[in-house]
Amino acid sequence: MWNYFSVVDELAKKAECSYCKKTLSFKTTISNLKNHLKQKHLIVYEEICRKENENGTRIADSGALAGVDPGCAGGGGIGGGGDGIAGGDGIADGDGIAGGNSRGIESRPCNDGGLLSSSRPGPSAQNPPKKQRIMASYLSRPLSTTEKTNLDKLLLNMIAIDCQPFSIVDDEGFKSFVYGLNPNYKLPDRKTLSTTLLLRDYEDRLATIKSVVNKECTSMCITVDCWTSRTMQPYIAITGHFINKTSLEFKSMLLQCSLLEGTHTGENIAQAISLAVQEWNLVGKIIFFVTDNASNMQSAANLLRFPHYGCYAHTLNLVAQNALALPEVESTITKIKKTVNHFKRSSLAKEKLLKYQINSQGVAEGSALTLIMSVPTRWNSTFLMLQRFIHLQEAIRATVPNLNVDLPIIPLQEWKCLEQFCEILKPLYEATLIMSAENYLTASKAIVITQGLLNIYEQMATNITYYTPVQKLAKTINLGIKHRFANITRNLHITVCTFLDPRFKHFALDNETLQSTKTYIIDEICSIISEDEPQHHPESSTPALSLWNIIEQKISTSQQPRSTFTKVTEEVEMYQKQFVISRESCPLE
Incomplete structure (x- = not known):
């Protein structure tokens, strides 16, 4: 032990750790030193224990280093057993202080010629034998x-x-x-x-999720996606979304992500979904089927006879991609892609771009930005590319002339046009983020978001301050939204979701849509509840004379039994008249 500590004060019994230089007290025992190694220098501590096991030696818990204190055991031995201090030739045991040659104490030579107490009482002792603890006993036991x-x-x-x-x-x-x-x-x-x-x-996780679905799910909406991996293997993923009717908690669970046998035809997709529905015991519980707008997905929905709706975010993607394909817009984006691509491939160009931001613009070294490259399948990546390109406009215009590379020239007017492009695309980007979420309800927002987009782009399309290519972009997006979401208010699933969302209610629906939606809701409720008031049959016997006969007769005459339809209609009207909750609130809560 003293290979790792040095005495700094013999009178106060202070020792210094050779590793962390911490001063510790050892006084009559070295337990404090051992505990320090065990807590702060575990690897050193384990090495001592390993050597101990190899040499068959033990380090006593409460001995003192021979030669450090004249009262310690003679020679190079280490005193053992309790807090005793050997005096003369005695060896301490327990809490006593041995004088001369104490009886009942065994002593045996140590490896270094000193004496090591064994803490074992002699034959005449009445107490049970004590085992001296070794350093290995302080190590954690093997894991169970x-x-x-x-x-x-x-x-x-x-x-x-x-x-x-x-x-x-x-x-x-x-x-x-x-x-x-x-x-x-x-x-x-x-x-x-x-x-x-x-x-x-x-297998454990699968069993747990199946148990949750079987116990909590009474109806489910599934979202399905298919794709081909880089190794040309076809995959299909099915996610289920449902509300626990007891706790009103919204849950989403991945039901399947596996290889799809055969090609991505409507028949193969329908077969894979049908097998998954049977495996998860969801037959008769699927009330909605959401996919992208591909023809094979629509064909699968027809074969399965599930109510189908094309993914809102995917439809927005089609609107944006069609608008970005305008020649006036595409030519500018092509220039930007060439410039971004060079900065992505050239380490020198990237280094100069970062250095300009740090040296000339005062940007912190870890906060300097690089350019973003778009990907073909996600239109919002194009928006992010344009947004970052404009943000780094000064750095790009200062860096490109020093690169000695033939990159496209972007005149000042085109820079301003790019800024307006981003202004036009931003509402579409925000709508995509909102409708791509999975942790909160989105179906009831579809009509509201569509109305908001149409309102914005109708104003943008007539804004004379925009450049001509920008106005064309706004008009194309506006026409695309009108065309692709023309029938959104005819989908009863969507209108019912909107009306029953206490954040929106009837304010997002026109009068015709509102009346058809309320009629559908009332009919649905009437079909699942029964009369809650028993029919009253006139009593044959003459009622007894009472002070209350006249008033009870008048009340009974005025309160005729109401039909279920009347009660449900009143309930729906009461709901409609209540105040709407804030848009940030959770409709389930």
């Missing part, structure tokens, strides 16, 4: 099976949630980190992770 299983699950969850490869368990840095956290935990290998642990955890 339950503890090992829990840590394995946490490791697998980390790999799944953070999209880490299974090979992380072979990385030296990760292995050292895990060992530092818990030396007794042995990492599973890649094969165990992928073939045993993953399969077991998947």
Whole structure:
């Protein structure tokens, strides 16, 4: 132990750690020093224990270093047992102070020639034998099976949630980190992770989610998407969305993400969805089917006979892509893409762009921005590319002339035109973000968002301050929204969602749509409830004389039994007259 500490004050019994230079008190025992190593320098502590086990030696908990204190055990021995201090040739045991040669104490030579007390009483002692604790007893015990299983699950969850490869368990840095956290935990290998642990955890999770769906789901909306991977393998993903009618909690769960047998035809997609619906016991519970607007998805919906609606965000994407394909707009975007592409491929150009922001614009080194490149399948990436390009306008115009590269020239008028392009596309971008969400209800917002977009783009299309290409872009978007969302108010599912959302109610519906929606709601409610007042039959016997006969007769005559239709209609009218809640509030709450 004293290889790792040095005495700094013999009178006060103070020792200094050789690693962190912390001063500790050891006085009559070295337990304080050992605890310090165990808590602050675990690796050193384990090394001492390892050497201890190899040499068959033990370090007593309460001995003192021979030669440091004249009252310690003679020679190089280490005093053992309790807090006793050896005097003369005696060896301390328990809490007593031995003088001369104490009886009943065994002593045996240490490796260095000193004496080490064994703390074992002699044959005449009445007390049960005491075992001296060794340093290895302070180490944490081997993990139990339950503890090992829990840590394995946490490791697998980390790999799944953070999209880490299974090979992380072979990385030296990760292995050292895990060992530092818990030396007794042995990492599973890649094969165990992928073939045993993953399969077991998947089955457990699948059973849990199926149990939740069976217990809580009475009706479900499913969203379906198909795609082909980079290795040309076809996939299908099915997500279910439902509301727990007891807790009114909105939930979304991935039901399936698997290879799709065959090509992406409507028949194959319908078959895969049908098998998933049967596996999850959802037959008769699917009330809505949301996909993109591809013909194969519409064909699958027809085969399954599910109420189908094209994804709102995907429809907005089609509107935007069609508008961005205008020759006046496309030519400008093509120039920007060429410039962005060069900055993405050239490290020198990127370095100059960043340095200009730092040196000339006073941007912090970690806050300097780079350009964004759009992707063909997401129109909003084009908006983000244009927005970032305009934001870095000064840095780009200062950097490009110094690159000695033939990049497209963007005149000042075209820069201003780009700013107006972004102004035109921003409402469409915001609508896409709102309608792409999964953690809150979006169907009731469809009509409201559509009306808002039409109102904005009708004003933009007639704004004479815009350049001609910008006005054409606004008019094209406006026409696209009118064309693709022309029948949105004819979809009873959407209008009912809107009317029953206490944030919007009837304010988003015209009179004709409102009346048809209310009629549908009243008929639906009447079909699932019965009369809640029993029929009154006249009594044959003459009622007894009472002070209350006249008033009860008048009340009974005025309160004739009402039909279910009348009561439901009144309930709907009362709901409609109540105040709407704020737009930020949750309609389920």
